[in-house]
Amino acid sequence: MSAQLSLGQVLPGFTAQLSRADLVRYAGASGDFNPIHWSESAAAALGLPTVIAHGMLTMGLALRVVTEVTGDPGAVTGYYVRFTKPVPVPEEGAQVHFSGVVTEISEGIAKVSIQAMLADQAVLGAAVAEVRVD
Amino acid sequence: MPISEAHVGRSYPATPPYEVTGPKIAEFAAALGDADNPAYQGTDAIAPPTFAVVLAGAAWSSLFGDPELGLSLARTVHVDQRFDWTRPLRRGDEVTAQLRIEKVRVRGGAAFITIAVDLTTTAGEPVAVASSTLLHQEVAQ
Numbered sequence: 001m002s003a004q005l006s007l008g009q010v011l012p013g014f015t016a017q018l019s020r021a022d023l024v025r026y027a028g029a030s031g032d033f034n035p036i037h038w039s040e041s042a043a044a045a046l047g048l049p050t051v052i053a054h055g056m057l058t059m060g061l062a063l064r065v066v067t068e069v070t071g072d073p074g075a076v077t078g079y080y081v082r083f084t085k086p087v088p089v090p091e092e093g094a095q096v097h098f099s100g101v102v103t104e105i106s107e108g109i110a111k112v113s114i115q116a117m118l119a120d121q122a123v124l125g126a127a128v129a130e131v132r133v134d
Numbered sequence: 135m136p137i138s139e140a141h142v143g144r145s146y147p148a149t150p151p152y153e154v155t156g157p158k159i160a161e162f163a164a165a166l167g168d169a170d171n172p173a174y175q176g177t178d179a180i181a182p183p184t185f186a187v188v189l190a191g192a193a194w195s196s197l198f199g200d201p202e203l204g205l206s207l208a209r210t211v212h213v214d215q216r217f218d219w220t221r222p223l224r225r226g227d228e229v230t231a232q233l234r235i236e237k238v239r240v241r242g243g244a245a246f247i248t249i250a251v252d253l254t255t256t257a258g259e260p261v262a263v264a265s266s267t268l269l270h271q272e273v274a275q
Contacts, residue, residue: 032187
């Protein structure tokens with residue numbers, strides 16, 4: 001099964017509402033129990049304003065920009081992100097907006113450039129997913 | 135001796151086999167807000183692509199547990215992450231993860247460390263490679 005994507009196609013994406021419970025859930029699911037994701041004092045010791053989301057949670061959420069359009073997560077063959085800014089998650093939660101655009105299609109692989117924005121700040125850099133297409 | 139260019143090429147024993155189960159796939163998909171995706175359900179479920187981090191993360195402990203390198207997770211920042219998949223991880227796969235040090239660049243008290251973790255089924259089929267750049271800060275002298 002392969003995905004339908006066209007060059008220049010804009011993938012509208014979605015806004016993720018992240019709560020503290022989401023970070024705890026991801027900690028359990030991923031096995032990453034680094035306390036900077038759930039302990040105020042551990043976060044403060046590193047100079048962070050509050051606990052931050054797992055970079056891998058942001059990376060995993062961002063890929064849904066692609067899979068919600070293509071419908072087939074198994075068609076993703078490569079994925080890169082740089083973690084440029086932390087995503088602080090205060091008690092009241094945080095909103096991250098994800099979107100994408102198809103920047104290249106070559107030899108059966110589409111490259112989708114993904115944006116992850118916390119207000120007006122990009123939290124992922126150079127994020128690109130590679131997806132098998134027809 | 136702290137980590138240095140001399141450690142490039144070092145690799146660690148593969149982790150014990152990890153079985154990718156249906157409930158674990160469902161748990162991970164739910165943590166990504168994607169529990170309703172049919173790809174992650176049923177007897178022929180695949181795992182969300184970034185599920186590979188569950189396996190790669192287990193291999194990281196061999197790096198941080200290597201007394202020669204003197205690395206501390208608390209002083210480490212995850213700079214970037216890449217995955218290359220040969221095929222998706224599937225329910226029922228038994229997978230091992232083996233970490234190797236690809237590149238080390240030391241600048242003052244900081245080291246940029248590039249690692250690659252090979253995920254391979256117990257039948258010997260390569261499934262994915264998870265590559266990471268880590269920035270490790272030495273304790274200030």
